[in-house]
Amino acid sequence: xxxxxxxxxxxxxxxxxxxxxxxxxxxxxxxxxxxxxxxxxxxxxxxxxxxxxxxxxxxxxxxxxxxxxxxxxxxxxxxxxxxxxxxxxxxxxxxxxxxxxxxxxxxxxxxxxxxxxxxxxxxxxxxxxxxxxxxxxxxxxxxxxxxxxxxxxxxxxxxxxxxxxxxxxxxxxxxxxxxxxxxxxxxxxxxxxxxxxxxxxxxxxxxxxxxxxxxxxxxxxxxxxxxxxxxxxxxxxxxxxxxxxxxxxxxxxxxxxxxxxxxxxxxxxxxxxxxxxxxxxxxxxxxxxxxxxxxxxxxxxxxxxxxxxxxxxxxxxxxxxxxxxxxxxxxxxxxxxxxxxxxxxxxxxxxxxxxxxxxxxxxxxxxxxxxxxxxxxxxxxxxxxxxxxxxxxxxxxxxxxxxxxxxxxxxxxxxxxxxxxxxxxxx
Numbered sequence: 001x002x003x004x005x006x007x008x009x010x011x012x013x014x015x016x017x018x019x020x021x022x023x024x025x026x027x028x029x030x031x032x033x034x035x036x037x038x039x040x041x042x043x044x045x046x047x048x049x050x051x052x053x054x055x056x057x058x059x060x061x062x063x064x065x066x067x068x069x070x071x072x073x074x075x076x077x078x079x080x081x082x083x084x085x086x087x088x089x090x091x092x093x094x095x096x097x098x099x100x101x102x103x104x105x106x107x108x109x110x111x112x113x114x115x116x117x118x119x120x121x122x123x124x125x126x127x128x129x130x131x132x133x134x135x136x137x138x139x140x141x142x143x144x145x146x147x148x149x150x151x152x153x154x155x156x157x158x159x160x161x162x163x164x165x166x167x168x169x170x171x172x173x174x175x176x177x178x179x180x181x182x183x184x185x186x187x188x189x190x191x192x193x194x195x196x197x198x199x200x201x202x203x204x205x206x207x208x209x210x211x212x213x214x215x216x217x218x219x220x221x222x223x224x225x226x227x228x229x230x231x232x233x234x235x236x237x238x239x240x241x242x243x244x245x246x247x248x249x250x251x252x253x254x255x256x257x258x259x260x261x262x263x264x265x266x267x268x269x270x271x272x273x274x275x276x277x278x279x280x281x282x283x284x285x286x287x288x289x290x291x292x293x294x295x296x297x298x299x300x301x302x303x304x305x306x307x308x309x310x311x312x313x314x315x316x317x318x319x320x321x322x323x324x325x326x327x328x329x330x331x332x333x334x335x336x337x338x339x340x341x342x343x344x345x346x347x348x349x350x351x352x353x354x355x356x357x358x359x360x361x362x363x364x365x366x367x368x369x370x371x372x373x374x375x376x377x378x379x380x381x382x383x384x385x386x387x388x389x390x391x392x393x394x395x396x397x398x399x400x401x402x403x404x405x406x407x408x409x410x411x412x413x414x415x416x417x418x419x420x421x422x423x424x425x426x427x
Contacts, residue, residue, distance in 0.1 A: 003036035003296045007289065012330075021332045021375070022278065025339070026285030029292050036296075044288045051287020051338070052280055055239055056168065059158050061276040062242035066153075066223070066249045067114040068268050070105075073253020073260035075220045076118045079104045082217040084202060085210040087187075092194025093202035094127045095140050096187055102144035103183045104217075106151035107224035108249070112370050115145035116381040124385045132199055135396035138386050139371075142378040143400040144186055146367040149333065150179035153227050153245070156333050156366070158238060159283060160359045163290075163341040167356065168238040169231040170422035174360040178411045178418060182364070185403040193399070219252055232425055279334060286335035290342050299343040306347060313351045317412055320344055321365055325405075328369020332377065336366050353415070360418045364408050371397060 010028040019027075026044070033039050070076065080101045087096035098119065105115050120141045127137040149156050152172030161168035193199075205213070226248060227241045236244065253260030293299065306316055324344075327336050341362070348358040370378045373390055379397075383390055411417045 003032045004293065004298045004301075006036050007032040007292070015330060015375075021335055022281040022285050025282070025289045025335055029285065029289040032289075032292050037292075039295075047288040047291040048284035050291075051284050054162050056158060056162050056237070057280070057283070059153075059239045059242035060155050060279060061272060062239070062246045063153050063155055063158070064111060064114070064275055064279075065268075065272050066242065066246045067108060067111055067118075068272060069246065069249035069253050069260060070108050070220065070223075071114065071118045072264060072268065073249065074257040075108070075217075075249075075253065076101075076105065076122065078213070078217045078220060078257075079108075080119065080122060081213045085205050085213050088202035089204050091201050092190060092199040094123065094130055094132065095136070095190040095194060095199065097202060098123045098127070098140050099144040099147075099183055099186050099190065102141075102147050103151060103179065104221065106148040106179060107153075107221065108245075111155055112145045112148040112367065113377050113381060115148040116142060116378040117385075119145065120382050120385045124382065128386070130200055130202075133197065133396070134386050134388055135393040136193060136197070138379075138382045138388065138393045139396040139400055140186070140190060141385075142371040142376070142382040143397065143404065144183070145378050145382075146370050146404075147179050147182055149363055149367050149370075150175045150182060150360075152176065152224065153238075153242070154363065155279075156337055156363050157359060159334050160337050160341060160362060161238075163338050164345055164355050164359060166359055167422075167426065169228075170356045170426050171359050171363075172228060172231065172238075173421040173425055174356050174418045175363065176421055178360055178364050178407065181407045181410070181417070182404055185407055186400060189399045189403045219256055223248060282332060282335045283338055286338035290339045293339070294342055299346055302343055303347045303350070307350075314413070316347070316351055317353070320348065321361070321408060321412060324362060324365040325368060328366045329372045330375050331369075332375065333363075333366045333370065336369075337362060354419060356422055357415045357418045361408070361412050364404075364411060368401065368404050368408070372401070 007028045010031040011024050014024040014027060029044050030041060033041060080097060083097040083100040087093060087100050090096055101119050102115050105119060124137050124141055128134055152175055154175055157171040157175060158168055161171055223245050227245050230236045230241045231238055306319060310316060345355060345358060370376055373379060379390060
């Protein structure tokens with residue numbers, strides 16, 4: 001455990017100085033090996049390569065590319081218009097539109113950050129213009145965008161599937177009901193706040209116009225059918241599904257919506273290359289750190305410590321959730337999954353928790369960290385769009401945070417909410 005203490009000390013010290021997460025984990029692994037072991041430093045490079053040596057991880061840049069094609073191709077606007085038809089007529093309609101659009105967008109991109117940027121850029125200014133408080137607009141957008149990593153496809157679930165050697169198809173199916181539940185509780189919280197603040201309705205859309213809008217948006221929603229249908233039926237792997245989704249979104253944006261121009265492709269590919277480089281570097285350095293923990297028997301030590309505290313399954317799962325909630329506030333989602341899956345999954349399995357169930361618990365839990373300071377990516381994006389400070393909006397996040405924690409506890413202790421669809425469709 002001495003090595004673990006050294007590693008965490010290095011990581012926290014670097015984070016205080018705002019060093020990027022990928023460098024924090026990589027330098028922590030180097031420091032742990034240099035100070036606490038006799039292993040050669042070259043082992044870090046080897047473990048970084050091994051961590052990325054997976055065909056399945058190719059799905060990550062392909063899902064990111066799919067989301068960019070959808071956003072640039074005008075599909076985000078159509079999903080927002082579909083949401084207007086479904087919930088815009090209610091009082092506080094723009095808040096509900098925001099949440100429903102995030103649920104629809106989640107079925108295409110698999111990334112919370114993409115959701116925040118694409119939907120936030122349109123709806124945060126629109127909500128402010130209609131008289132919604134800025135902190136409420138930011139809170140709704142940032143919290144609802146986390147649904148992007150719950151409803152399939154989900155980039156963190158792909159990363160977890162690789163780390164845990166779990167079925168990605170089952171993980172995708174397992175995330176559907178929790179993602180919908182999160183959307184519903186966020187709508188419920190928004191309804192209470194709307195009633196208190198007296199936020200207005202959005203403009204009413206005629207039935208004839210609404211039907212046209214929904215029909216126009218259906219081809220975009222077919223993306224999730226292609227991804228899930230292909231994986232469940234066994235026609236193609238998750239990586240192949242991501243490639244087909246990217247091609248489909250390219251054709252949709254180019255020929256159906258006619259807003260994606262061929263001249264924009266080089267710029268888009270460059271953006272995706274930068275984003276992919278950032279994500280894969282985080283995965284690589286986190287893989288090296290996870291290997292170091294395993295080599296030093298940290299998972300067994302932590303498992304022994306926790307079971308020494310209590311053997312009560314309810315309490316152990318609560319402790320794991322509290323730890324992951326804490327981790328999510330300072331560590332990005334993908335490296336957190338890589339580092340803590342080998343540590344916590346054996347404990348969960350020993351408690352009788354299915355690896356797929358635990359993967360969804362971990363994803364939902366760490367997703368909450370995407371809008372909590374100091375490292376909340378969605379929080380930073382939305383505050384940047386709204387041109388406000390983080391401290392000015394934190395209070396507005398509290399009811400949404402509590403609602404999402406309630407869903408987290410519900411799916412933790414009622415496993416059928418996660419496992420029903422995987423057991424039904426991929427027994």
